[in-house]
Amino acid sequence: MTSLYVDRRDVHLRYDAGAIVFYEHNLRSATVPLAPLTRLIVRGKVTLEAALLGHLGQRGVGVLFLSGRNGDPHLLLGPSHNDIQRRVTQTRMSLDSRFCQAYARHLVGEKLQQQITSLNELRQHYPAQRLPLTSAMHQLQTQQQRLPQAPNLDSLRGMEGAAAAAYFTGLRAIVPASLGFQERNRRPPRDPFNALLSLSYTIATAEIAMALHIAGYDPCIGYYHQISHSRQSLACDLLEPLRPLIDRLCLRMVAQQTLTAQHFSTAGPACLLGKAGRVRYYQAYEENARPLRRAISAQIKTLAQRLNPDMPEPATVLEAPTADKISDWDI
Structure with a gap:
C-alpha cells in the first residue's frame, strides 16, 4: 500500500504506535500502519492531530488536502533532500x-x-x-x-x-x-x-x-x-x-x-x-x-x-517496498 484516501465526514485521525487511528463519533473505527505509506489524500470533514502531521512529515509522507465543494488542492510536504546545491542550480537555470x-x-x-x-x-x-x-x-x-x-x-x-x-x-x-x-x-x-x-x-x-x-x-x-x-x-x-x-x-x-x-x-x-x-x-x-x-x-x-550532467541522479521515492499491494481503503 502506498496511497491512503480518506474521504468521509466527521472522521478524526490520530497517531498511535506507528499507525493512523481513525475515530468516528469518539469511537475507534480503523487502524492503518504508517510504514507502507508514501502519500495521504484527504477530502471531506476530516481532522488530523498535530502529532500525526508531525510523524507524517518525519516519514516524508506528502499530504494532499482536497478542500471545499470543488476539491481545491492544498499540499503539505515533509523534509526535502539535504543537497541544497540542487536547488541553487535549479534557481540559477531558471534565470x-x-x-x-x-x-x-x-x-x-x-x-x-x-x-x-x-x-x-x-x-x-x-x-x-x-x-x-x-x-x-x-x-x-x-x-x-x-x-x-x-x-x-x-x-x-x-x-x-x-x-x-x-x-x-x-x-x-x-x-x-x-x-x-x-x-x-x-x-x-x-x-x-x-x-x-x-x-x-x-x-x-x-x-x-x-x-x-x-x-x-x-x-x-x-x-x-x-x-x-x-x-x-x-x-x-x-x-x-x-x-x-x-x-x-x-x-x-x-x-x-x-x-x-x-x-x-x-x-x-x-x-x-x-x-x-x-x-x-x-x-x-x-x-x-x-x-x-x-x-x-x-x-x-x-x-x-x-x-547538471555531472550530478548523481536523484532518488525519487514514489513507491514503498510493499507497492505490489494496492490500497482499497476508503475510510
Missing part, C-alpha cells in the same frame, strides 16, 4: 532564458508526440472514429513540425494550445455522448469528463510535487511555466508530457464504465464527482498509477541531467 526555452521545447515536443501516439492507438480501437482521430493527428503533427522555429515561450504556448484544441477534438469523438464532452474546460469543469480530467491532473500534479521535493528540487521554480504566486510551476512543467498518460487512464475509466454520468452532479456551473464515484475513482486510479509514477521518476531524472 537562463536559453535553457528555459530549450527545456520547454523538449517538454512540449514530448507531450505532442505522446498525444500523437495516443490518437494513433485509439484509431486501432475505434475504427468508426478513424476520420476525426486522423484529422486531429495531422493537426498535431503540423504543430510538432513548427516547434523548432518557436522564437520564445509565448510562441511555444500558442503552438501547444492549438495542438491541445485539436487533440481534444479528436478525443470528443470517442468519449461517450452521455458525458457531454465538447471541449476542454476547467475552473470549474462543466461536464463529467472534464471533471474527471481536472481531478486526475490535480492528483498527478501533487504526486509530481512530492517527488520533486523528495529529489531535492523546489516544485515552484519552473522553466516552461515561469514563477508565479501560489503555483507549483516546475510540477506543472513535468505534468505536460504526462497528460496523455493521464488522459488514457480517464478514457479507460469511462470506456469500462467504472464511472458513468450518474456518478456526477452539477452545482451551478461546476460538474462534480459524487462520493460513490470518488470511491470507484480512487481504486481505479491506484490500480493504474504505477506507469504514471515510473514516468514521473523518469522525467525528474531527465531534468536532473539537463540541469
